[in-house]
Structures are given as structure tokens and as C-alpha cells.
Amino acid sequence: MTGGRLPAPLTPGDRDLLLRLLDLPTAGPLETGSLETGPGAPPPRLAEAQDAYRRHAAALGLRAVRHAPAEPSDLDTGPVPTPVREALAQPRFLTDQPSLVLRLGPDDLPAARTVMFNVHLDTVAGLQPARFDGERFHGRGAIDAKGPAVALLAGIRAARRRRPALGRDIGVLVQAVAGEEGGAMGVFGTRPLVQRGFTGRLNVFCEPTRGRFLPRSTAAMTACVVVDGADAVDDRPGGGHNASVLLGFLAQHLGRALDSAASEAAVCVAGLHTGTRHNKVYGGGSLLLNIGYASPAAAHRLERRLRDALDGGLKEFSSVFAGTALFGRTAADASAITRLEWRKRGLPVLDDRDQWGHTLLRDRAGIPPWPAAEPAFTCDAIWMSQVPGACAVVLGPGDLAANNAHAAGEFAGAAELAEFADAVSRLLIAFTDDRAFTDDRAFADDRALTEDRSFTDDASFTDDSGFTDDKKGSP
Numbered sequence: 237m238t239g240g241r242l243p244a245p246l247t248p249g250d251r252d253l254l255l256r257l258l259d260l261p262t263a264g265p266l267e268t269g270s271l272e273t274g275p276g277a278p279p280p281r282l283a284e285a286q287d288a289y290r291r292h293a294a295a296l297g298l299r300a301v302r303h304a305p306a307e308p309s310d311l312d313t314g315p316v317p318t319p320v321r322e323a324l325a326q327p328r329f330l331t332d333q334p335s336l337v338l339r340l341g342p343d344d345l346p347a348a349r350t351v352m353f354n355v356h357l358d359t360v361a362g363l364q365p366a367r368f369d370g371e372r373f374h375g376r377g378a379i380d381a382k383g384p385a386v387a388l389l390a391g392i393r394a395a396r397r398r399r400p401a402l403g404r405d406i407g408v409l410v411q412a413v414a415g416e417e418g419g420a421m422g423v424f425g426t427r428p429l430v431q432r433g434f435t436g437r438l439n440v441f442c443e444p445t446r447g448r449f450l451p452r453s454t455a456a457m458t459a460c461v462v463v464d465g466a467d468a469v470d471d472r473p474g475g476g477h478n479a480s481v482l483l484g485f486l487a488q489h490l491g492r493a494l495d496s497a498a499s500e501a502a503v504c505v506a507g508l509h510t511g512t513r514h515n516k517v518y519g520g521g522s523l524l525l526n527i528g529y530a531s532p533a534a535a536h537r538l539e540r541r542l543r544d545a546l547d548g549g550l551k552e553f554s555s556v557f558a559g560t561a562l563f564g565r566t567a568a569d570a571s572a573i574t575r576l577e578w579r580k581r582g583l584p585v586l587d588d589r590d591q592w593g594h595t596l597l598r599d600r601a602g603i604p605p606w607p608a609a610e611p612a613f614t615c616d617a618i619w620m621s622q623v624p625g626a627c628a629v630v631l632g633p634g635d636l637a638a639n640n641a642h643a644a645g646e647f648a649g650a651a652e653l654a655e656f657a658d659a660v661s662r663l664l665i666a667f668t669d670d671r672a673f674t675d676d677r678a679f680a681d682d683r684a685l686t687e688d689r690s691f692t693d694d695a696s697f698t699d700d701s702g703f704t705d706d707k708k709g710s711p
Contacts, residue, residue, distance in 0.1 A: 237603060242650055242654070243392045243650055243651055243654035244654065245391065245393065245394040245657050245661065246327075246386075246387070246390050246650065246653060246657060247390070247491070248377060249292065250292075250386050250387075250389070250390050251290045251368060251373075253288060253289070253368075253386050254298050254368075254373055254383060254386040254572050255366050255368060255377075256285075256377075257285050257289065257357070257377065257382040257385070257386070257662075258267075258364075258366030258373065258376065258377060258378060258382060259366045259375075260281045260282075260284055260288075260375075261280060261281055261286045261376075262281060262282045262285050262357055262358050262364060263280060263357050263358065263359050263360060263361045263362075263376075263418075264282070264332075264333050264375065264414060264415065264417065264418050264420070265279075265323065265326070265329060265332070265418075266279070266320070266323060266417075266418030266419060266420055267317055267358075267359075267360055267361040267417055267418040268280075268361045269361075272324040273484060279328060279332040280332055280333065280358070280465075281334075282329070282332065282333055282334065282357060282358060282360075282414055282610070283303075283334050285357050285382075286303060286334065286336040286357060287387065288411055289336065289389075289412055289565060290303070290338065291337060292386075292389060293314070293338050293410065293422060296389060296392055296393045296394070296396065297340055297403055298338040298339065298389075298392070298408070298410060298675055299338065299339060299340075299341045300336060300338055301338070301343070302336070302337040302429075302432075302435075303334055303335075303336045303337070303435070304332040304334050304335070304481050305331055305332075305333055305334040305335070305414075305424070306328075306330055306335070306415075306424040306425070306428045307428070308324060309360055309452070310427070310428040310431070311324065311424060311426065313583065314423070315423075315583050315664075316423050316581075317419055317420065317421060317423065317458070317579060318577075318578075318579040318580065319418075319419055319420075319579060319580075320419075320423055320424065320434070322422055326517050327559065330424060334413070334414060334426070335359070335412065335413040335415075335425050335426075335428075335429060335436050335508045336357075336413075336676050337409060337410070337411055337412075337413065338409070338412070339407065339409055339410075339428060340392065340403045340409075340410075340623075341402075341405075341406065341407030341410040342401045342404075342406060342407070343410060345405075345406070345407035347433075347437055347524065347625070347626070348437045348625070349405065349406050349437070349441075349632075349658055350406070350407040350408065350435075350436035350437060351406070351407070351408050351409070351410040351436045351437070351438045351440070351663070351664060351667050352410075352411065352434065352435050352436035352438070352440070353388055353408070353409070353439075353440050353660075354383040354411040354413060354426060354439065354440070354441045354442065354616060354617075355381050355384055355388060355410070355412055355413070355441075355442040356379070356381050356411075356412075356414070356415075356416035356417070356425065356426075356616065357377070357382060357385060357389065357412050357413070357414070358413075358415060358416055358417050358418075358425075359376050359377040359382070359417060360376070360378070360380075360456070360642045361391075361418050362376055363376055363645070364376045364644070364645075364646060365644065366648075368369060368524060371649060371650055371651075372647045372648065372650065373650065373653070374645070374647045374650045375579045375646065376645050376646060377645040377646070378446055378585050378639070378646050378648040379634040379636075379640075379641050379644070379646060379647065379648040379693065380443070380444060380635070380636065380639075380641035381442055381443060381632065383633070383634075383648035383652075383653050384442040384444075384632045384633055384634075384653070384656060385412060385442065385444075385655040386653070387633065387654070387656045387657040387660070388410065388442055388653075388656075388657070388660055389410075390653075390657035390660075391656070391657035391658065391659065391661045391663075392408060392660065392661075392664065393659065393662025393663040394658070394660075394661040395660070395664035395665050395668075396663075397545035398661070399664070401581050401669045402664055402668050404548065404620050404666075405668075406667065406668045407436070408664070409436060411426065411429050411434060412640075413426050413429065413455050413600070413616070413710060416615070416616050419458065419579075419580065421455070421456070421580070421583055421614075421616070422615075422616035422618070422619055425616065426616035426619050428618045430619045430620060430623060435620070435626055436624070436626065437626060437627065437638055438596070438626075438627050438629050438663075438667060438699075439592075439617075439620050439623075439626055439627065439628040439629070440628075440629055440630075440660075440663070441453075441615055441616060441620075441629070441630045441631070441632075442617045442631065442632045442656075443592060443613075443631075443632045443636075444632045444633060444634040444635050444636050444639060445602070445630055445631055445663075446604060446633075447487070447603070447608075447631070447632075447633060447656065447659060448603070448604050448605060448606045449594075449598075449603050449604075449605055449606060449629040449630070449631045450605075450612055450629060450631070451586070451587070451588035451589070451590075451605075451619040451628075451629050451630075452530065452586055452587050452588070452606075452607035452612040452615060452630075453585060453586035453607070453612055453613070453615050453618050454502070454528045454530050454584045454585055454612050454613060454614045454618075455529060455535075455581075455583035455614055455618050456502075456526055456527060456529070456582070456583070456614050457526075457529065457578065457581035457583070457585060458523055458524060458526050458527075458578070458579040458580040459524070459525045459527065459534060459537075459542055459576060459577070459578055459579070459582055460522050460523070460525075460576070460577045460578070460579050460669070461483065461486060461490075461520050461522065461523040461524075461525070461546065461574065461575075461576055462520075462521075462574070462575050462576075462577055463477070463482055463483055463519070463520055463521050463522070463573055464480040464519075464573055464574075464575070465477025465520060465566065465569065465573040466518060466519040466520060466608035467516065467519040467520070468516075468517035468519065468633075469516065469517070469644075470514075470515040470516060470517065473517045473562055474485060474561050474562045474563070474564065474565065474709075475517075475565070476517045476519045476565070477502065477517075477518070477519040477565060477566045477569060477573055478517050478562070478563055479510045479518050479519055479521035480510045480511075480517075480518055480521065481563055481566065482553060482563075482566055482574070483521050483522070483523045484508065485509065485549065485552075485553050485556075486523060486546070486549045486550070486553070486574075487505055487508055487523055488547065489548070489549035489553075490512055490523075490525065490542070490545050490546065490549060492506045493545035493548065493549070494527075494538075494542065494545060497538060497541060497689075499530070500530065500534050500538075501527050501528055501530075501534060501538050502525070502526075502527070502528035502538075502611070503525065503526075503527050503528075503566065504525065504526040505523075505525055506524055506525070506526065507520055507522070507523065507524030508521070508522075508523045508524075509523075509542050509554070510710035515590070520554075524579070527542070528613075528614055528626075529584055530587075530611075530612065535581070539540045539581070543576065546576055549558055549571045550571045550574060551571075552571050553566075553567060554567045554568070554570050554571070555567075558681075571609070575579050582622045582623065583618060584618050584619070585618055585621060585654060586617045586621045586628060587621070588619050588620075588627060588628050588629060588688050589654035590627035590628075593627025593628065594627070594629075596663075596667065596670060597629065597631075597663065597666075598610075598668050600658065600660070600666035600669075600670065601633065601659070601663040601666040602661055602662055603662070603663065603664040606630075610650075612630075614635070615630055616698065617629070617630050617674055619628055619710035626640055627670055631656075631659065632650065632656060633649075633650050633652040633655060633656035634648055634649070639652075654709050664666070664709060668698055678697060685711050695710075
């Protein structure tokens, strides 16, 4: 730990909390691979991190109203990524990944008088030594999103000092969730909390946006091209199916075929695997493609495009390698031994158009909007897309790429965190002062926002694009 004067409104206590959080490993088993390594793998210390966060927040007047994992029944309906469904067989999968909800203000304050903040305390895999060099915090989760989580509390503290009505007439909810990373897409972290009504009139998801509010969030679908052929020994390499050559060919073909879709989707061709030995022909293997999309219609188009591209790639492979000594059998059987499975699809997207909320953020809180032409990214904000009467945006310090989120050398500048804390404070003050949305007469029926649970209906959490949850990963 290194000293250094922290920019207001951060305090030495905030610094110590952040360093403590960075010290605690909170990557879930979908990230660490501990599902495969068995019971000897260390569980995430997420609950311990949430306890430390809760204790620090208590000094600000926030109290815990829920600290528990999702129930298995929370995952019975709606789109759930296949890796999550598979992981549910592990007895401690949910138990070791609870989510925390903190509340400032009376329990009976309606959603119309409440601001909700969502921040995830789970991280991607990979440990980094936690330290503060006087200007930057270094460690896994520094910018994504433990640093923003601590700055959020600093912003709430600063706003309370200036507006006594905050915590009396205006409520604040803080969701400190699990299950944002690892491809879980918030289905056992954020989604159950949203379904239970822990939301507000304004809902802010704390992710790096360089201090600009982003009213959109993409979703992603994950396709898996599976080859299931016959192995062969290296002395007779042509006797089996060569999944390495076939999948390598398909990876290049799909990359070319989907490149033109980059204008409407983030296409990631990755995860090619057959085996590790040099003296064996692997007849089976897989290739993963993760495809981000901004609308259900785009998801439909991309799904059809991928299927067409895969069909074209298989035909081209069969033509190119037909009659060859090493790969003739693979060419002849390519279509028969290859299938497309969906590991994740049917997730909603966020496209918030709440003009009141955008005006409050931009004009009253002085927070600039995300440029309309700049692509959005995927986060748990997608689960607010079906909540009536609510504005939802993404807002946070730093930049995913520039601050090395998900990479070696992740950091968060103390000044960046202080600027975010100040933005949170301005936002809360603007919300508190906005009498048009806190006047009793204007919200005689505001409890309907809290009591309306129509969005928890099974059908409403199925993407209206027509996608359905693929529980078995069938094509």
C-alpha cells in the first residue's frame, strides 16, 4: 500500500476498502474453471467481499435488505446460458455466489422516489497484486467493477451531506451482484433482483463508460460448432476424421463470411479446441463464436447468416478436400459429423428512451451522453428492458480497453474514481431536487411501479424475437 492524497470525495477509508476488495478473489467458477477441477478448487470469496462492502456502507446509513444467492427456481424460466444450467448440478454453485442489496431510506418508499445502482463485485479470472501507488489502484476488478463500487458509496455520502432529504424522502438501492462475468449474463445475479422489485425510477449500472451515460446495452449469443467424428492414430491419419483441419477451415471461412456483419454486431471467433497431442488425429472438437447484437431483429439476421455461412463452409471444405489421402473421409462426411449448438441466445437488449431520465442526467446532473454513433456493449442492464416506468442507463469511470479490464495490468485512476463519485453525487442531488418526480400529487399512483410484477411473467423474460431457451444445446 502506498500513501498519497486522495481526491475528494474519496477518503482513506475508501482506499482501504478498495484495496481489501482487490485482495479478495471473487472470480466465479464459470471464470476460474473450478467446476471442472472438482471440490479442491477454492471457492470465490464473494460473500466476504460483500460483507466488507456492507460494513463500509453502514456508516453512510445504508442497510442490507437482502444478502443471499439466487434460488434454483429463479432459473426455471427465461433464457439461461447453457453453461449456467450445467453448473447448477454443482451443489455450491449458487451458494458461493450471493448478491447483496443495500437500501438507504424507508422500506415503503416507492420506486418512483428511488434511485437504484447496480455494480458487480465478481471479476474475470486472473489474480493481480492489489496496490495503490498514489495515483492509481492496481488489481483485478480495479475498474471492472470494484473501483466503481467504492466510488459509488463515496458519491452517496457526498450527496447526503448536501441533501438531508436523501434517505428520508428519496431512497437509494445498491445491488452488489454476482454473476456478471463468466458469460452468466446476470441470470442468477441481477435478473432475480430485478424480478423481486429492487429497482427505481432511475437505474444506473456501474460499468466503464468514461463518465458518459449510455442508454443502450447489447446482448450476446454464443454458438458452438461441434464436430463429432472418428479418431485415428498418427500412423493411419487418413483413417479417421480430422476435426482440427475441418474446424480450422471453418474458423477462417466463418471469419470471412461474418466480417461484413461487424457494422451491426460484435463477432468473436474463438475457442477452437480439439486436443493437445501431436501423435493423434482428433475426430472431435468444437469452435465457439460469440455474437453481440443490439436488437432482436439483428439477432435473427445474424443467426440465419451464421447457419448459411456454416452450410457454405462445409460445402466448400468438402469440395476442396475431396479425394485427398489425408482428409478424404473428413470431406465426405463433413456435413454429417458437424452440428451447430447454441450455448446462449434469446437474451433481451436495452434501448432506453426515457426522455425525463436523459434530461435529468444531461441537463441537471451535467453528465454527458454516450455518442449515438459509438457502439454499445453488453452488461446486466439488459434486464431492465422489461420493467415499466423506469429509466435505465450505464455509467461509470474509465474505459474497458484503456484501463485493461479483463487483461493484465488492470487499473483505476484515483482521479477517475473521484470524478465518478462526483457524478453520482450530482445525479442524486438532481433526482432529489426534481419536484416534478417527487411531488405526492404527481405520483398518487406511483406504488403501481413497485407493485406491477407483470414483467416477471415467464413470457416477458423470453426475448420477443422468438428465440427460446435451448436447454439441451440442440441446433
